[in-house]
Amino acid sequence: MTTALLTDHYELTMLQAALADGTAHRHSVFELFARRLPTGRRYGVVAGTGRLLDALEDFRFDPDTVAWLRERGVVDDTTCDWLADYRFTGDVWGYPEGELYFPASPVLVVEGTFAEAVVLETLFLSVLNHDSAIASAAARMVGAADGRPCIEMGSRRTHERAAVAAARAAYVAGFATTSNLEAGRTHGIPTAGTSAHSFTLLHDTERDAFTAQVASLGTGTTLLVDTYDIEEAVRTGIDVAGPGLGAIRIDSGDLPSLARRVREQLDGLGATATRIVVTSDLDEHAIAGLAAAPVDGYGVGTSLVTGSGAPTSGFVYKLVARADDGDALVPVAKKSADKASVGGRKWALRRRSATGTAQAEVVGIGAPPHDDGDDRSLLVPFVEGGTRVHHDTLDDARARHAAAIAELPAAAHKLSAGEPVLETIFER
Amino acid sequence: MTTALLTDHYELTMLQAALADGTAHRHSVFELFARRLPTGRRYGVVAGTGRLLDALEDFRFDPDTVAWLRERGVVDDTTCDWLADYRFTGDVWGYPEGELYFPASPVLVVEGTFAEAVVLETLFLSVLNHDSAIASAAARMVGAADGRPCIEMGSRRTHERAAVAAARAAYVAGFATTSNLEAGRTHGIPTAGTSAHSFTLLHDTERDAFTAQVASLGTGTTLLVDTYDIEEAVRTGIDVAGPGLGAIRIDSGDLPSLARRVREQLDGLGATATRIVVTSDLDEHAIAGLAAAPVDGYGVGTSLVTGSGAPTSGFVYKLVARADDGDALVPVAKKSADKASVGGRKWALRRRSATGTAQAEVVGIGAPPHDDGDDRSLLVPFVEGGTRVHHDTLDDARARHAAAIAELPAAAHKLSAGEPVLETIFER
Structure with missing residues (x-):
């Protein structure tokens, strides 16, 4: 069963308009992140990655699907033809399954043309918003x-x-x-x-x-x-x-x-x-x-x-950088006061003490700092040039989760409402 | 894709034990109802019926499914053989889609052998618990x-x-x-x-x-x-x-x-x-x-x-009557103080004033009262002898919902937390 229509209508209308003026082919970076954790939570747990990568492999506009889009007039013929040939050819990095996340952690980074990346927005958000919400609740129960x-x-x-x-x-x-x-x-x-x-x-x-x-x-x-x-x-x-x-x-x-x-x-x-x-x-x-x-x-x-109490994770999927006419990557961000985001392609690491206790979530733009051996880099490659390169098992994810939880300071295990146990620090 | 494994493990182990001692073939009545509405809600909205009836048609233990159950040792060979031939041959009645419900409304009544009805528990609950929760929230938004x-x-x-x-x-x-x-x-x-x-x-x-x-x-x-x-x-x-x-x-x-x-x-x-x-x-x-x-x-x-705020409806699926050795139907109910239920096969009607305003949800056991023309009977046949007889469209459900909402007293439209707008009255 194709996953291609598990997609919001507006992704395809945006695609149509961007194909028409040529901006659809601008190289783009989308980032999936949470502005905040659910109220009172100390950490979040990433889950659904394996399902997301499976769903990406099934993201194909097969003839029946294209025929439906054409018949219903969802988008024009040019767009239908483009979708019929759709294959994601870009790159995806992310926090691997079982890993913890904090506000503004770049949980998933999708890079490709605007056209090929924008249509994945709803599917990727659905999978990660749901599965991570469940895993985040489950982790508290397992701890208790x-x-x-x-x-x-x-x-x-x-x-x-x-x-x-x-x-x-x-x-x-x-x-x-x-x-x-x-x-x-x-x-x-x-x-x-x-x-x-x-x-x-x-x-x-x-x-x-x-x-x-x-x-x-x-x-x-x-x-x-x-x-x-x-x-x-x-x-x-x-x-x-x-x-x-x-x-x-x-x-x-x-x-x-x-x-x-x-x-x-x-x-x-x-x-x-x-x-x-x-x-x-x-x-x-x-x-x-x-x-x-x-x-x-x-x-x-x-x-x-x-x-x-938190049935969704509040992840959003935002364009953070895109090429200009000269193919230089330009950081972009919405300016609205209550929904601001930080432009640019991010790196992320978990800062750890010499004894291995997590101390901060550090997110930055540009070249990541030299790893001093204590810190842990968080983004791993999932898809390279359209080919899936990440095949972790559920047991891998389970082991990773247990290890990531074990790194946290003791305050992480408080069930009472409070602040995220690690602060997110932006370095530029 | 079969829906047969969207089922809790315990339904099949119960089936195995009941097949072994012969009680699996006792004629049984299961009822799906909510003990209460989500906190503060004035009414609930039934949704998912059409999906439920579709899912029932796909509820087949195909050879791959049976092979998996056998290989994993979920149940014994006798049970696997029985499941391979599974077809629901009983009757289902319910509140049609879009209808409103209140605490203890018999939203779905499933009648057949224990064996054929018990295995549908999880699937039926999943569909109605989810879809009705969404419809119940949606109705308040549409009202607002x-x-x-x-x-x-x-x-x-x-x-x-x-x-x-x-x-x-x-x-x-x-x-x-x-x-x-x-x-x-x-x-x-x-x-x-x-x-x-x-x-x-x-x-x-x-x-x-x-x-x-x-x-x-x-x-x-x-x-x-x-x-x-x-x-x-x-x-x-x-x-x-x-x-x-x-x-x-x-x-x-x-x-x-x-x-x-x-x-x-x-x-x-x-x-x-x-x-x-x-x-x-x-x-x-x-x-x-x-x-x-x-x-x-x-x-x-x-x-x-x-x-x-209420992501699930809290519906449960309970055995309310079953045959004894002499094939007489015996009402049954759990006795636990905080989760008691009422045994027996129910009828249900919405009591209305002469001007058509809903006044009470009336639920009873035995023969339903004579309809005086103002009241409205709520249970309609969905499946008879295993054959689906209900084929409402979404537009039917939408129209029914609008009519049912229009019947309610004005207090139903308060968004503040309160009691159900209709009292549920048991008549025996």
């Missing part, structure tokens, strides 16, 4: 869980295809598993799940349901114990499965106190290795509030897939 | 715009495929156009757009840019005037296009005062018919705040595609 596994189970609360991307982004940020089977197939993410309340209600008794589940899925399964009375369900569960039951799940009520009572009850029944998984509208704050409770895993749904 | 057109332009701020669905949902709720070209192709929604700041910055001068745009797109185009200085841009725009210029767009600054100044300036230049379109992080409150300003259209992005 402090080593206990987080299970992604929010598919039902978001668009059915966004759900697959959300599972992927959560995995980049350290989630252990997802409930989403398509995320398992498409992205190789481990999937997990056992049963819902409907399974218990389907049966004449809770004991019948637990017996059926254990018989079919084994004693390692997770029994959901809050359909009727939790204490009775735990007793029944251990009676049916024996003390080797894998886990129980609690999906309602006051989770910290319930977890303690159930832990005591399980231990009293000899089920000392039976894990307790909690779900029920958890977010990073609820997870942190369960740190002292005997909980072995967190299932997170709604708050994950909606970015826990 | 009070007849002025709203333009959907949020694609870049949400997942690239969710963007297409968001444009569709906004159209159901009364938006005039979308920027999203795929929404134009897939759903036939009118698309619109002209140019961005990058087009102005591409050119050596703003005059060059406007000249190129007007030459290519005609004097009816919309010029974006806030790249540098708005007053100068308006003067240049009229100088280039003449007083017949279609529209100008302002995307930053204090919009009410800017709109007034620009209107005066345009009128002074003889451009009395040139429209003023405003964009820049608008939501329903900002739109309402512009009611007295000389504005001719609102472009809405981020707040629309993120549901204006």
